[in-house]
Amino acid sequence: MSLHKQPALKEAVLNLPQKEKDKLLVRLIGKDKMLMKQLHFKLLEDQLDLEQRIDSLKERLRELFAEHRAALKNIPMYSNYKQLHLLIRQANGIINEHEKVTKDKLSEIECRMYILNEAFVRYPRLFERSAVHAAIKLQEYVKARIKTAVNKFNTLHEDLQFDLDEDVQQLVGFATAHDLL
Template structure:
Protein backbone atom coordinates (compact mmCIF):
# COMPACT_ATOMS: atom_id res chain seq x y z
CA UNK A 1 0.00 0.00 0.00
CA UNK A 2 1.27 3.45 -0.88
CA UNK A 3 2.08 6.03 1.77
CA UNK A 4 0.34 8.63 -0.40
CA UNK A 5 -2.98 6.82 0.08
CA UNK A 6 -2.64 7.18 3.85
CA UNK A 7 -1.93 10.87 4.49
CA UNK A 8 -2.36 10.50 8.27
CA UNK A 9 0.37 7.82 8.38
CA UNK A 10 2.61 10.03 6.25
CA UNK A 11 2.09 12.95 8.65
CA UNK A 12 2.77 10.71 11.65
CA UNK A 13 6.03 9.47 10.12
CA UNK A 14 7.13 13.00 9.26
CA UNK A 15 6.41 14.11 12.83
CA UNK A 16 8.56 11.38 14.40
CA UNK A 17 11.72 12.47 16.19
CA UNK A 18 14.76 12.54 13.90
CA UNK A 19 16.45 9.63 15.65
CA UNK A 20 13.42 7.35 15.11
CA UNK A 21 13.14 8.43 11.47
CA UNK A 22 16.81 7.56 10.96
CA UNK A 23 16.29 4.08 12.44
CA UNK A 24 13.25 3.48 10.25
CA UNK A 25 15.06 4.72 7.16
CA UNK A 26 18.01 2.41 7.74
CA UNK A 27 15.68 -0.57 8.33
CA UNK A 28 13.67 0.17 5.19
CA UNK A 29 16.72 0.73 2.99
CA UNK A 30 18.26 -2.56 4.11
CA UNK A 31 15.19 -4.45 2.85
CA UNK A 32 15.55 -3.22 -0.74
CA UNK A 33 18.79 -4.36 -2.40
CA UNK A 34 18.36 -2.12 -5.44
CA UNK A 35 17.76 0.92 -3.25
CA UNK A 36 20.89 0.07 -1.29
CA UNK A 37 22.92 -0.10 -4.51
CA UNK A 38 21.46 3.20 -5.73
CA UNK A 39 22.18 4.96 -2.46
CA UNK A 40 25.69 3.53 -2.29
CA UNK A 41 26.37 4.83 -5.78
CA UNK A 42 24.83 8.26 -5.18
CA UNK A 43 26.33 8.86 -1.76
CA UNK A 44 29.68 7.07 -1.76
CA UNK A 45 30.94 6.84 -5.33
CA UNK A 46 32.43 9.32 -7.80
CA UNK A 47 33.28 9.49 -11.53
CA UNK A 48 36.17 7.04 -11.17
CA UNK A 49 33.83 4.52 -9.60
CA UNK A 50 31.39 5.02 -12.46
CA UNK A 51 34.17 4.38 -14.95
CA UNK A 52 35.07 1.20 -13.06
CA UNK A 53 31.43 0.08 -13.07
CA UNK A 54 31.16 0.69 -16.81
CA UNK A 55 34.36 -1.22 -17.53
CA UNK A 56 33.24 -4.05 -15.25
CA UNK A 57 29.90 -4.28 -17.06
CA UNK A 58 31.60 -4.32 -20.44
CA UNK A 59 33.95 -7.04 -19.27
CA UNK A 60 31.03 -9.09 -17.93
CA UNK A 61 29.27 -8.81 -21.29
CA UNK A 62 32.44 -9.83 -23.16
CA UNK A 63 32.83 -12.77 -20.81
CA UNK A 64 29.20 -13.73 -21.34
CA UNK A 65 29.78 -14.02 -25.07
CA UNK A 66 33.15 -15.66 -24.61
CA UNK A 67 31.74 -18.48 -22.49
CA UNK A 68 28.78 -18.88 -24.84
CA UNK A 69 31.09 -19.64 -27.77
CA UNK A 70 31.13 -23.30 -26.77
CA UNK A 71 27.48 -23.59 -25.72
CA UNK A 72 25.80 -21.81 -28.63
CA UNK A 73 26.49 -22.68 -32.23
CA UNK A 74 25.49 -20.65 -35.28
CA UNK A 75 23.30 -23.55 -36.39
CA UNK A 76 19.50 -23.16 -36.45
CA UNK A 77 18.60 -25.70 -33.78
CA UNK A 78 16.18 -25.50 -30.88
CA UNK A 79 18.85 -25.47 -28.15
CA UNK A 80 20.85 -22.73 -29.85
CA UNK A 81 17.81 -20.46 -30.05
CA UNK A 82 16.99 -21.08 -26.38
CA UNK A 83 20.58 -20.56 -25.22
CA UNK A 84 20.98 -17.34 -27.20
CA UNK A 85 17.75 -15.95 -25.83
CA UNK A 86 18.88 -16.82 -22.29
CA UNK A 87 22.23 -15.12 -22.94
CA UNK A 88 20.51 -11.98 -24.25
CA UNK A 89 18.17 -11.90 -21.26
CA UNK A 90 21.08 -12.25 -18.86
CA UNK A 91 23.01 -9.48 -20.59
CA UNK A 92 19.95 -7.23 -20.65
CA UNK A 93 19.43 -7.81 -16.95
CA UNK A 94 23.00 -6.78 -16.21
CA UNK A 95 22.54 -3.61 -18.28
CA UNK A 96 19.17 -2.85 -16.65
CA UNK A 97 20.69 -3.09 -13.18
CA UNK A 98 23.60 -0.86 -14.21
CA UNK A 99 21.19 1.77 -15.55
CA UNK A 100 18.96 1.66 -12.46
CA UNK A 101 21.95 2.16 -10.18
CA UNK A 102 23.97 4.72 -12.15
CA UNK A 103 21.36 6.45 -14.35
CA UNK A 104 24.14 6.71 -16.96
CA UNK A 105 22.35 6.73 -20.32
CA UNK A 106 25.45 6.70 -22.52
CA UNK A 107 27.00 3.56 -21.04
CA UNK A 108 23.59 1.90 -21.01
CA UNK A 109 23.21 2.55 -24.75
CA UNK A 110 26.78 1.55 -25.49
CA UNK A 111 26.23 -1.80 -23.76
CA UNK A 112 22.79 -2.43 -25.30
CA UNK A 113 24.23 -1.82 -28.74
CA UNK A 114 27.19 -4.07 -27.97
CA UNK A 115 24.88 -6.88 -26.82
CA UNK A 116 22.81 -6.82 -30.01
CA UNK A 117 25.79 -6.30 -32.29
CA UNK A 118 27.65 -9.28 -30.83
CA UNK A 119 24.60 -11.51 -31.07
CA UNK A 120 24.02 -10.54 -34.70
CA UNK A 121 27.67 -10.93 -35.69
CA UNK A 122 28.30 -14.22 -33.87
CA UNK A 123 24.99 -15.95 -34.57
CA UNK A 124 23.49 -14.55 -37.80
CA UNK A 125 21.87 -17.87 -38.78
CA UNK A 126 19.78 -17.85 -35.61
CA UNK A 127 17.97 -14.70 -36.72
CA UNK A 128 16.88 -16.01 -40.12
CA UNK A 129 13.31 -17.17 -40.71
CA UNK A 130 12.57 -20.58 -39.19
CA UNK A 131 9.62 -22.80 -38.39
CA UNK A 132 11.04 -23.64 -34.97
CA UNK A 133 8.97 -22.05 -32.21
CA UNK A 134 12.09 -21.15 -30.20
CA UNK A 135 13.33 -19.12 -33.20
CA UNK A 136 10.06 -17.20 -33.24
CA UNK A 137 10.36 -16.47 -29.50
CA UNK A 138 13.96 -15.31 -29.97
CA UNK A 139 12.92 -12.98 -32.80
CA UNK A 140 10.06 -11.53 -30.76
CA UNK A 141 12.46 -10.90 -27.89
CA UNK A 142 15.08 -9.31 -30.14
CA UNK A 143 12.46 -7.13 -31.83
CA UNK A 144 11.47 -5.80 -28.40
CA UNK A 145 15.16 -5.15 -27.52
CA UNK A 146 15.64 -3.38 -30.85
CA UNK A 147 12.62 -1.18 -30.26
CA UNK A 148 13.77 -0.29 -26.74
CA UNK A 149 17.31 0.38 -27.91
CA UNK A 150 16.17 2.51 -30.85
CA UNK A 151 13.82 4.57 -28.66
CA UNK A 152 16.52 5.19 -26.04
CA UNK A 153 19.08 5.98 -28.74
CA UNK A 154 16.75 8.58 -30.26
CA UNK A 155 16.45 10.28 -26.85
CA UNK A 156 20.22 10.65 -26.44
CA UNK A 157 21.88 13.98 -27.12
CA UNK A 158 23.05 14.21 -30.73
CA UNK A 159 26.72 14.37 -29.70
CA UNK A 160 26.35 11.08 -27.83
CA UNK A 161 24.42 9.59 -30.74
CA UNK A 162 27.28 10.51 -33.04
CA UNK A 163 29.73 8.43 -31.00
CA UNK A 164 27.46 5.35 -31.16
CA UNK A 165 26.05 5.86 -34.63
CA UNK A 166 28.26 3.41 -36.58
CA UNK A 167 27.45 0.42 -34.37
CA UNK A 168 23.79 1.41 -34.16
CA UNK A 169 23.62 1.57 -37.95
CA UNK A 170 25.16 -1.93 -38.24
CA UNK A 171 22.48 -3.28 -35.92
CA UNK A 172 19.69 -1.57 -37.83
CA UNK A 173 21.02 -2.71 -41.21
CA UNK A 174 21.16 -6.31 -40.01
CA UNK A 175 17.68 -6.06 -38.49
CA UNK A 176 16.18 -4.59 -41.66
CA UNK A 177 17.87 -7.20 -43.84
CA UNK A 178 16.33 -10.02 -41.78
CA UNK A 179 12.96 -8.25 -41.32
CA UNK A 180 13.36 -7.89 -37.57
CA UNK A 181 12.14 -4.29 -37.79
Protein backbone atom coordinates in the same frame (compact mmCIF):
# COMPACT_ATOMS: atom_id res chain seq x y z
CA MET B 1 0.16 -0.48 0.31
CA SER B 2 1.50 2.87 -0.76
CA LEU B 3 2.33 5.66 1.67
CA HIS B 4 0.68 8.33 -0.48
CA LYS B 5 -2.65 6.51 -0.04
CA GLN B 6 -2.37 6.91 3.71
CA PRO B 7 -1.79 10.61 4.41
CA ALA B 8 -2.29 10.16 8.17
CA LEU B 9 0.56 7.63 8.35
CA LYS B 10 2.76 9.83 6.20
CA GLU B 11 2.10 12.80 8.49
CA ALA B 12 2.82 10.69 11.57
CA VAL B 13 6.14 9.50 10.13
CA LEU B 14 7.15 13.06 9.22
CA ASN B 15 6.36 14.20 12.77
CA LEU B 16 8.60 11.57 14.39
CA PRO B 17 11.73 12.82 16.16
CA GLN B 18 14.76 12.95 13.83
CA LYS B 19 16.64 10.21 15.70
CA GLU B 20 13.70 7.82 15.40
CA LYS B 21 13.24 8.64 11.70
CA ASP B 22 16.93 7.92 11.11
CA LYS B 23 16.64 4.49 12.77
CA LEU B 24 13.56 3.63 10.69
CA LEU B 25 15.23 4.83 7.51
CA VAL B 26 18.32 2.71 8.08
CA ARG B 27 16.17 -0.37 8.84
CA LEU B 28 14.09 0.15 5.70
CA ILE B 29 17.09 0.68 3.46
CA GLY B 30 18.56 -2.60 4.71
CA LYS B 31 15.52 -4.48 3.43
CA ASP B 32 15.85 -3.33 -0.19
CA LYS B 33 19.10 -4.42 -1.91
CA MET B 34 18.52 -2.29 -5.01
CA LEU B 35 17.90 0.81 -2.88
CA MET B 36 21.13 0.09 -1.00
CA LYS B 37 23.05 -0.12 -4.28
CA GLN B 38 21.45 3.09 -5.57
CA LEU B 39 22.23 4.98 -2.37
CA HIS B 40 25.78 3.66 -2.27
CA PHE B 41 26.34 4.88 -5.82
CA LYS B 42 24.65 8.23 -5.28
CA LEU B 43 26.22 9.05 -1.92
CA LEU B 44 29.64 7.40 -1.98
CA GLU B 45 30.79 7.20 -5.60
CA ASP B 46 31.98 9.73 -8.17
CA GLN B 47 32.67 9.93 -11.93
CA LEU B 48 35.76 7.74 -11.67
CA ASP B 49 33.70 5.03 -9.96
CA LEU B 50 31.09 5.29 -12.72
CA GLU B 51 33.79 4.75 -15.35
CA GLN B 52 35.03 1.71 -13.43
CA ARG B 53 31.46 0.37 -13.21
CA ILE B 54 31.02 0.83 -16.97
CA ASP B 55 34.32 -0.93 -17.72
CA SER B 56 33.34 -3.73 -15.36
CA LEU B 57 29.92 -4.04 -17.02
CA LYS B 58 31.46 -4.24 -20.49
CA GLU B 59 33.96 -6.85 -19.33
CA ARG B 60 31.18 -8.87 -17.70
CA LEU B 61 29.20 -8.84 -20.96
CA ARG B 62 32.27 -9.91 -22.97
CA GLU B 63 32.88 -12.76 -20.53
CA LEU B 64 29.23 -13.81 -20.71
CA PHE B 65 29.43 -14.17 -24.49
CA ALA B 66 32.80 -15.92 -24.23
CA GLU B 67 31.41 -18.44 -21.71
CA HIS B 68 28.65 -19.42 -24.12
CA ARG B 69 30.91 -19.66 -27.16
CA ALA B 70 31.49 -23.42 -26.74
CA ALA B 71 27.89 -24.37 -25.97
CA LEU B 72 26.13 -22.09 -28.46
CA LYS B 73 26.57 -22.71 -32.18
CA ASN B 74 25.53 -20.75 -35.25
CA ILE B 75 23.34 -23.65 -36.38
CA PRO B 76 19.56 -23.18 -36.61
CA MET B 77 18.52 -25.72 -33.98
CA TYR B 78 15.96 -25.49 -31.19
CA SER B 79 18.59 -25.66 -28.42
CA ASN B 80 20.67 -22.88 -29.98
CA TYR B 81 17.66 -20.57 -30.29
CA LYS B 82 16.78 -21.19 -26.64
CA GLN B 83 20.37 -20.75 -25.47
CA LEU B 84 20.83 -17.46 -27.35
CA HIS B 85 17.49 -16.16 -26.06
CA LEU B 86 18.57 -16.92 -22.49
CA LEU B 87 21.99 -15.35 -23.08
CA ILE B 88 20.52 -12.10 -24.40
CA ARG B 89 17.98 -11.97 -21.56
CA GLN B 90 20.71 -12.53 -18.97
CA ALA B 91 22.86 -9.80 -20.52
CA ASN B 92 19.89 -7.41 -20.56
CA GLY B 93 19.26 -8.17 -16.88
CA ILE B 94 22.83 -7.18 -16.05
CA ILE B 95 22.39 -3.94 -18.00
CA ASN B 96 19.03 -3.25 -16.32
CA GLU B 97 20.63 -3.47 -12.89
CA HIS B 98 23.45 -1.15 -13.98
CA GLU B 99 20.94 1.39 -15.31
CA LYS B 100 18.78 1.27 -12.18
CA VAL B 101 21.80 1.94 -9.97
CA THR B 102 23.66 4.53 -12.04
CA LYS B 103 20.92 6.11 -14.21
CA ASP B 104 23.63 6.42 -16.91
CA LYS B 105 21.79 6.37 -20.25
CA LEU B 106 24.84 6.43 -22.51
CA SER B 107 26.46 3.30 -21.10
CA GLU B 108 23.08 1.55 -21.00
CA ILE B 109 22.45 2.18 -24.70
CA GLU B 110 26.05 1.41 -25.64
CA CYS B 111 25.88 -1.96 -23.85
CA ARG B 112 22.48 -2.84 -25.30
CA MET B 113 23.84 -2.14 -28.77
CA TYR B 114 26.88 -4.26 -27.95
CA ILE B 115 24.91 -7.37 -26.96
CA LEU B 116 22.60 -7.13 -29.96
CA ASN B 117 25.45 -6.58 -32.43
CA GLU B 118 27.48 -9.33 -30.77
CA ALA B 119 24.58 -11.77 -31.16
CA PHE B 120 24.13 -10.73 -34.80
CA VAL B 121 27.81 -11.11 -35.65
CA ARG B 122 28.34 -14.41 -33.83
CA TYR B 123 25.02 -16.09 -34.64
CA PRO B 124 23.59 -14.63 -37.87
CA ARG B 125 21.93 -17.88 -38.96
CA LEU B 126 19.79 -17.89 -35.81
CA PHE B 127 18.06 -14.74 -37.09
CA GLU B 128 17.04 -16.18 -40.46
CA ARG B 129 13.37 -16.99 -41.04
CA SER B 130 12.28 -20.13 -39.26
CA ALA B 131 9.12 -21.94 -38.28
CA VAL B 132 10.66 -23.21 -35.05
CA HIS B 133 8.77 -21.76 -32.09
CA ALA B 134 11.98 -21.00 -30.17
CA ALA B 135 13.30 -19.04 -33.17
CA ILE B 136 10.12 -16.99 -33.35
CA LYS B 137 10.29 -16.21 -29.61
CA LEU B 138 13.96 -15.22 -29.90
CA GLN B 139 13.27 -12.97 -32.87
CA GLU B 140 10.25 -11.30 -31.20
CA TYR B 141 12.34 -10.65 -28.09
CA VAL B 142 15.18 -9.21 -30.16
CA LYS B 143 12.74 -7.02 -32.14
CA ALA B 144 11.51 -5.51 -28.87
CA ARG B 145 15.10 -4.94 -27.64
CA ILE B 146 16.05 -3.29 -30.94
CA LYS B 147 13.03 -0.99 -30.79
CA THR B 148 13.83 -0.03 -27.19
CA ALA B 149 17.51 0.57 -27.93
CA VAL B 150 16.81 2.69 -31.02
CA ASN B 151 14.16 4.73 -29.19
CA LYS B 152 16.55 5.39 -26.30
CA PHE B 153 19.31 6.24 -28.78
CA ASN B 154 17.02 8.82 -30.40
CA THR B 155 16.54 10.57 -27.03
CA LEU B 156 20.29 11.17 -26.61
CA HIS B 157 21.96 14.48 -27.37
CA GLU B 158 23.23 14.61 -30.97
CA ASP B 159 26.89 14.64 -29.85
CA LEU B 160 26.35 11.39 -27.96
CA GLN B 161 24.42 9.96 -30.90
CA PHE B 162 27.43 10.70 -33.10
CA ASP B 163 29.62 8.55 -30.82
CA LEU B 164 27.26 5.57 -31.15
CA ASP B 165 26.23 6.08 -34.77
CA GLU B 166 28.40 3.28 -36.18
CA ASP B 167 26.94 0.72 -33.75
CA VAL B 168 23.40 1.86 -34.52
CA GLN B 169 23.99 1.65 -38.27
CA GLN B 170 25.35 -1.88 -37.89
CA LEU B 171 22.37 -2.86 -35.74
CA VAL B 172 19.75 -1.31 -38.01
CA GLY B 173 21.42 -2.73 -41.13
CA PHE B 174 21.35 -6.29 -39.80
CA ALA B 175 17.85 -5.89 -38.39
CA THR B 176 16.51 -4.55 -41.68
CA ALA B 177 18.14 -7.34 -43.68
CA HIS B 178 16.62 -9.97 -41.37
CA ASP B 179 13.14 -8.45 -40.97
CA LEU B 180 13.72 -7.58 -37.31
CA LEU B 181 12.54 -3.98 -37.53
